[in-house]
Amino acid sequence: MRTALMNLFRQSPFEGLKKHAQLIRDVAPVFRDAFNAYMLDNSVEFETCHNKVTIIEDQGDRIKRNIRGHLPRGILLPMDKFKLLWYLREQDKVLDAAQDTLHWLSYRKTLIPEVFGGDLLFMVEKITEVQESVYPLVETAELYFQSFSEKERTNVKMKIRNIRELEFQSDQVERSLLSDILSYPFENATSAYHLSELVRLMGGVSNHAENAGDMMRAMIAR
Numbered sequence: 001m002r003t004a005l006m007n008l009f010r011q012s013p014f015e016g017l018k019k020h021a022q023l024i025r026d027v028a029p030v031f032r033d034a035f036n037a038y039m040l041d042n043s044v045e046f047e048t049c050h051n052k053v054t055i056i057e058d059q060g061d062r063i064k065r066n067i068r069g070h071l072p073r074g075i076l077l078p079m080d081k082f083k084l085l086w087y088l089r090e091q092d093k094v095l096d097a098a099q100d101t102l103h104w105l106s107y108r109k110t111l112i113p114e115v116f117g118g119d120l121l122f123m124v125e126k127i128t129e130v131q132e133s134v135y136p137l138v139e140t141a142e143l144y145f146q147s148f149s150e151k152e153r154t155n156v157k158m159k160i161r162n163i164r165e166l167e168f169q170s171d172q173v174e175r176s177l178l179s180d181i182l183s184y185p186f187e188n189a190t191s192a193y194h195l196s197e198l199v200r201l202m203g204g205v206s207n208h209a210e211n212a213g214d215m216m217r218a219m220i221a222r
Contacts, residue, residue, distance in 0.1 A: 090209075090215055091138075127205045137163065160213040160214075174202070
């Protein structure tokens with residue numbers, strides 16, 4: 001009886017969550033390279049990176065569906081199932097937002113004024129860092145749900161705070177950029193719209209990572 005019960009617990013959804021989070025970590029440098037290629041007007045490199053992100057996002061969707069499909073029966077979860085599914089939804093949207101950002105860039109070649117270059121690259125770096133922070137969060141959470149130790153719970157909260165801080169930094173730059181872009185004397189209004197929507201989509205990457213962190217915080221709440 002004890003062995004059968006333990007087998008139920010061994011079917012942990014965290015293996016799938018880690019595979020999915022690893023894809024987000026894999027996307028991070030490709031996302032950065034795609035943005036740099038766009039700014040340097042290297043369309044071949046941009047499309048290569050763009051296609052890589054599209055492929056990885058599709059792999060993420062398959063993993064997401066697999067996790068959902070294996071939750072309903074026969075698994076005893078150490079957390080609320082609804083919270084787990086909501087966490088998975090937000091984690092997956094980190095990938096979606098990265099893909100949506102590159103899709104949007106691909107629709108039009110907009111000359112980015114030099115005055116915005118530094119802030120845009122800083123925002124990309126923060127987004128890259130937040131993407132890379134998702135896997136350590138999932139890895140640490142898995143250790144907590146295996147032991148329920150206060151030490152591991154504290155470690156999870158530290159990972160969540162790190163993501164929140166990165167999102168805050170990204171959000172500050174996003175707000176500044178939007179204000180500056182909408183005040184800039186573009187010759188073509190479409191350029192202003194393209195860049196402002198780009199910044200908003202970029203911010204979505206960090207926002208969804210923060211949402212995932214918040215849901216993880218709810219999952220470990222006592």
